[in-house]
Amino acid sequence: MADTEKIIEIQVLRYRPEQDKEPVLQSYKVPFTDDMSVLQGLQYIKDYLDGTVSFRWSCRMAICGSCGMMIDGKPKLSCKTFLREYYPQGLKVEALAHLPIERDLVVGVEDFVTKLESIKPYIIPKEKRTLEQGEYLQTPQQRDMYEQFSSCINCMLCYAACPQYGLNPSFTGPGVLALMHRYNADSRDGGQAERLNSLGHADEGFWGCTAVGYCSEVCPKGVDPANAINQNKMNSAINYFTRFVTPGEADK
Amino acid sequence: MKRSNEPIFWSLFGAGGMLAALIGPALVFITGIAVPLGFIFAADTMSYSHMLAFSHHWLGKIVVLAVIALFMWHAAHRIHILLHDFGVHAVTTVRVLCYGGAFVGTVIAAYTLLTLKP
Known part of the structure; x- marks a missing residue:
């Protein structure tokens, strides 16, 4: 030695x-x-x-x-x-x-896993394609929109870092919200409205975050959940005010 | 799940934060340093008559109201979530004090600007 x-x-x-x-x-x-x-x-x-x-x-x-x-x-x-x-x-x-x-x-990981399952962490195809139509194509720019958020390894360090999750476990938390953004931001995915309306727009979703940012600091894979949440707050706020003038959005 | 009403307060917070970041330091420089020391601007730039005239113009009213009201909504939201993170959980009391204060301040500023005497 x-x-x-x-x-x-x-x-x-x-x-x-x-x-x-x-x-x-x-x-x-x-x-x-x-x-x-x-x-x-x-x-x-x-x-x-x-x-x-x-x-x-x-x-x-x-x-x-x-x-x-x-x-x-x-x-x-x-x-x-x-x-x-x-x-x-x-x-x-x-x-x-x-x-x-x-x-x-x-x-115990039950709470995390239940929350992860609830956001449908998989691509919900925007359009059904047959095998003959070939694969879903994506440009490098489109991939850049979600790539860093797909690096999450579900280690839950961000949950231990998040004071908001510690105070109120009904908050979905940084990791799962970053993963929700990962699928919503994928150009092949069509499940955005479904995920946002069932959870994203709620206090338990993006709005429960108080922008402390420690989640992004502790992530061992360079994922930036605080950034994902902030982007979604902006989109959710725009949707909040424009839903009454957008066809099919008013009743949500 | 129930849709959050947070966007209302967050938008005011965001607008106030943007405004504070963009013009806050410039305002401190102009009103607190440049004008009192008499450089760049004339020493009487902020005299009572000048400021009164500024506040009589509709554009001046909008600027004064935006600076006062949005800065207050920004501070109210920041103090509210900071207290929450530090473990003060009298949620309703904190909300009423923070947002209520900003609301009252906004109303007073708007009323004063609209009923300004010459």
């Missing part, structure tokens, strides 16, 4: 429903090298120190979106955050804020 071995203290928020009344911190001393992520630190704990520590992970390379947690109070992917940044003072890892803890660092 090229690096001399260093020891870092990791405090892990524990919650075992069968024995803990409320979450408690437990401290572990972990030997690490400069190339080790926080996730690898947790894996060391599970393999060598305490097999009862629970956390989600899968890909180790910021693609699956499973290993989000609060690291020293900030929502981060543990696979994309390095232990060396917290040496020598140590670090604290906790379950993602604003979400119910199932066990230790594992949070």
Whole structure:
């Protein structure tokens, strides 16, 4: 081993429903090298120190979106955050804020998944085409309208960052709203009116956002939910005032 | 889900913010620095008679009303959502105080401008 071995203290928020009344911190001393992520630190704990520590992970390379947690109070992917940044003072890892803890660092995702399903996160074709008519064509400019928003990996860091979601869980939240924009802004999609009228125009939709912008700061994939929401507020406001003079819009 | 009425307040907030960003600094410079120090503009540019004449012209009335009212609606909305984010959840009270204040201010400004004596 090229690096001399260093020891870092990791405090892990524990919650075992069968024995803990409320979450408690437990401290572990972990030997690490400069190339080790926080996730690898947790894996060391599970393999060598305490097999009862629970956390989600899968890909180790910021693609699956499973290993989000609060690291020293900030929502981060543990696979994309390095232990060396917290040496020598140590670090604290906790379950993602604003979400119910199932066990230790594992949070419940039901609310997020239900909301994600509710926006129909798939292309609803504008026009039905037969196989003979060929594929749906799109110019690079049309693709640019939604491409960054399609990078979302559903890691829910933005939900842990959003003070509005923390105060009022009926708010749809940054990630799902950015994904709604991703499909609405796709030139092949025809489901825009349906998505906006069922949710987008409501207080629970785009209007619940108070423009804090922390969601965009914590996103590990460079998605800008605050921008998606602001664009939609503008469109929703125009629609709010023009619906009475637009045929077929007045009763909505 | 029920359509939000937020666009009304958000539009006033947006218009006020745009106006504040575009002409706010220029107004501070002209009224607070340039005119009192007497450079670029004549020292009596903002004398009572000049300002009164400005407010008597219909275009002047629109400018004064827009600056006063939209700035207030912008501030009202900003204070409202800031208090919300900081955990003040007396929603109705905060809304009435913020938007009510801006509404009353707008009415007073409009009434004063429309009933201006020579």
